[in-house]
Amino acid sequence: MTTLIPDPRQFLLDLYAGAVAAVSAEKCLPAYLPQPPEGGRTLVIGAGKAAAAMAAAVEKHWAGELSGLVVTRYGHNADCRRIEVVEAAHPVPDEAGRQAAARMMDMVRGLGEKDLVLCLISGGGSSLLALPAPGITLEQKRALNQALLKSGAAIDEMNCVRKHLSAIKGGRLALACAPARVVTLLISDVPGDDPGIIASGPTLPDATTCSDALNVLRKYDIALPEAVRRHLESGEGETPKPGDARFAGHSHHVVATAQQALEAAAAQARAAGITPYILSDAIEGEAREIAKMHAALARQIALHQQPFRKPCVLISGGETTVTVRGSGRGGRNAEFLLGLAVALNGQPGVHAIACDTDGIDGSEDNAGAVFGPDTLKRAESLELKMRAMLDNNDGYGFFKALGDLIVTGPTRTNVNDFRALLIL
Structure with a gap:
């Protein structure tokens, strides 16, 4: 010694x-906050283990009006007064996460061109924003999630599957915000810091496909309910891709990394x-x-x-x-x-x-x-x-x-x- x-x-x-x-929300997030919109409202949404702390940092440093909803893991709450914080289960999703995701989708619909959506994303958001695609049940997603967690699959593989079985992930949340501008701030929990993988990229386009998701499930020999198989094989679960004009004007910043x-x-x-x-x-x-x-x-x-x-x-x-x-x-x-x-x-x-x-x-x-x-x-x-x-x-x-x-x-x-x- x-x-x-x-x-x-x-x-x-x-x-x-x-x-x-060094990677706390209070230390890393304020420098990336955009200017409040002129003539529009600001809605804060988000999910992840850091979501409540990120929301608290926004409230502390934001000059204009503010409202919204974020979802975090049980026990990861923070003191927020203008942004509602809902707690849900991680790593296996529960009904609280499903209800919060559904509420979030309802909140962002009907926004105008002058409105700003500030989306706060961190690791854990994939399980916390649990809104299954039509025809797929929460129990089916839970079972697949548990099988993937035990399989040894890498995070990008798991999130590829999650995106294609979701009604909110893989860019779908951003599309629901239209025509409002979306600014996404992310704390990265994924190797390589690809923003589209963090929490399964609810506000970012997705380059992976339903075929990729099927290949992951086959690779780890995970049994599929017939509804899930049909959803993926038919292409119904396809996500919006890079270059999609509906993402024009949106921006994102990874504010904290490994x-x-x-x-x-x-x-x-x-x-x-x-x-x-x-x-x-x-x-x-x-x-x-x-x-x-x-x-x-x-x-x-x-x-x-x-x-x-x-x-x-x-x-x-x-x-x-x-x-x-x-x-x-x-x-x-x-x-x-x-x-x-x-x-x-x-x-x-x-x-x-x-x-x-x-x-x-x-x-x-x-x-x-x-x-x-x-x-x-x-x-x-x-x-x-x-x-x-x-x-x-x-x-x-x-x-x-x-x-x-x-x-x-x-x-x-x-x-x-x-x-x-x-x-x-």
């Missing part, structure tokens, strides 16, 4: 806190005298496989000072996936750290943190967990079987037994995974 970092665990916790603070969070953490590490290396802001793949890659790099540094000299910290973001085969309590960040523990097998000098920036690791109550060189011995003393628990997708159970879960509560922002490996 270096005297520069007397408490590695606290150092990593501070990096995570700094990363989250890269901003990683750069904030890197600056914080540098200030503490530790050299940071940002590996990527867009890492995807099975959490346990990504863990093996990180472990191999950390071991090479610890043993051979290659490709970086220690002390250093490796920082990365993106969105890993978990193909669920066991019955344990997981979360992709807990799975990553348990995979890392197995791969490092007690390697001295390596400490790590993996958390979701929204404060919720999947559907559990923790943001993620921390790991240290003593994790293996502590686990053995409690007779915890690391490999067996990894096979059972029970990262939550493993780190809970060790007292190493990180519980922050909702952060009201969301730029996806944050990982940091400190090598001393």
